[in-house]
Amino acid sequence: xxxxxxxxxxxxxxxxxxxxxxxxxxxxxxxxxxxxxxxxxxxxxxxxxxxxxxxxxxxxxxxxxxxxxxxxxxxxxxxxxxxxxxxxxxxxxxxxxxxxxxxxxxxxxxxx
Amino acid sequence: xxxxxxxxxxxxxxxxxxxxxxxxxxxxxxxxxxxxxxxxxxxxxxxxxxxxxxxxxxxxxxxxxxxxxxxxxxxxxxxxxxxxxxxxxxxxxxxxxxxxxxxxxxxxxxxxx
Numbered sequence: 389x390x391x392x393x394x395x396x397x398x399x400x401x402x403x404x405x406x407x408x409x410x411x412x413x414x415x416x417x418x419x420x421x422x423x424x425x426x427x428x429x430x431x432x433x434x435x436x437x438x439x440x441x442x443x444x445x446x447x448x449x450x451x452x453x454x455x456x457x458x459x460x461x462x463x464x465x466x467x468x469x470x471x472x473x474x475x476x477x478x479x480x481x482x483x484x485x486x487x488x489x490x491x492x493x494x495x496x497x498x499x500x
Numbered sequence: 501x502x503x504x505x506x507x508x509x510x511x512x513x514x515x516x517x518x519x520x521x522x523x524x525x526x527x528x529x530x531x532x533x534x535x536x537x538x539x540x541x542x543x544x545x546x547x548x549x550x551x552x553x554x555x556x557x558x559x560x561x562x563x564x565x566x567x568x569x570x571x572x573x574x575x576x577x578x579x580x581x582x583x584x585x586x587x588x589x590x591x592x593x594x595x596x597x598x599x600x601x602x603x604x605x606x607x608x609x610x611x612x613x
Contacts (some may be wrong), residue, residue: 420600424602426543429607430606430607431504431591431593431605431606431607432543432591432593432602432604433604434602434603437600475543479600486600487548487556489545490542490543490544490545491542492542493542
């Protein structure tokens, strides 16, 4: 699976949009971009994933560049409960022998 | 569904003792994963199963670690003998073949003294 690069940390103000970047320049054509988050002392939680089109769900939006070498996770109105470590992962997705390898992630701190 | 259930939530043991961590995946899920998380190494994949069969155990640190899945609703991760460097949070996760979402349990916090 391709490797991802994320900043170590960032912060944003409560109520504002949080834009979390991720670089995956070696992504291959059949690999998806996944985002998970881990709130302190809990197991990671799925947020969203995409292949090449932008995606949106009740939690967040995922913007993938046209060349697919980078993406941005957007939390439109960050709350204090969004303070967590966010992991960007590239993987082939479903199917036999598909597994998720987590990196260090980016620590998002939402300030009041 | 209650989600992925792990037990115990916390385990404190002495070096040299055997430790057994337990996991009940979500009913109907084909895949089960064991991860370990430490400050130094982050979240590492140890082993995963498909339909109760181990597929990839390349992440298992050494022979002291073993994992089994005797049936679709139960898996164990055993450490024998345990060492202080095994102290970590151990997570179990499961998913179905046709869905990429991985569901994690609450983890077992292991402390080896």
